[in-house]
Every structure is written in C-alpha cells, then in structure tokens.
Amino acid sequence: MGKRQTSIGRLWPKGGRTEFVALAILLVLAGLAIAGPSGLLAWGDNLRLHDQRQKQLSELTKQRDALRNRVDLLDPKHADPDMVGQLVRSQLNVVHPDEVIMKVDD
Numbered sequence: 001m002g003k004r005q006t007s008i009g010r011l012w013p014k015g016g017r018t019e020f021v022a023l024a025i026l027l028v029l030a031g032l033a034i035a036g037p038s039g040l041l042a043w044g045d046n047l048r049l050h051d052q053r054q055k056q057l058s059e060l061t062k063q064r065d066a067l068r069n070r071v072d073l074l075d076p077k078h079a080d081p082d083m084v085g086q087l088v089r090s091q092l093n094v095v096h097p098d099e100v101i102m103k104v105d106d
Helices: 007-011 016-035 043-073 081-092
Strands: none
Touching: none
C-alpha cells in the first residue's frame, strides 16, 4: 500500500505555503491601508486636526506679533514715551503731580 497523505499535506500542496503567506501579507497591508493610522478611514480626522492646528497657529502668530510690537516699543535705545508712561502707571501705581484721578463706576 502507498503512503497516506496527511490532512496538512492536502491543505498545503507543494509551493502553496508561500502563496498563502504572500496572500496573508497582502491582506494585512490592504487592511492597514484602509483602517490604519494613516489609512483612508483616518483621512478625515487628519484633515480636521490640520484645520485646528492652522487656526491655532494663526492665533499664536497674532499674539507673537503683538508681543514683538510691545518689545519694539519698549526698546531701551528708543522707547516709546506713551508706552513707558502707560506701563509705569499700571505696574507701579504712580501719577504725575498735576494729574487728577477720577474713578468711574462700572
């Protein structure tokens, strides 16, 4: 009698293992392309995050420009007198002798 082929031998004909492995790898890659962190399903979320970051960047740019303007106005070499007077009054609570302080009720 001839040798009986095992059930594994019937499932895996010669060379079939490499084809199965290649197919499995291809299916995993296709799954990642669709549902992975940078796949098609995450595309909308990435666009939404990009828009949020752009808004945040524009707000921070405006704040930076405002701070840069204040720094330029307070440069010791050529400070703006109005800005210096405003800061002295607000930070140190000082006034000129000829100024009158008026309280305004809110």
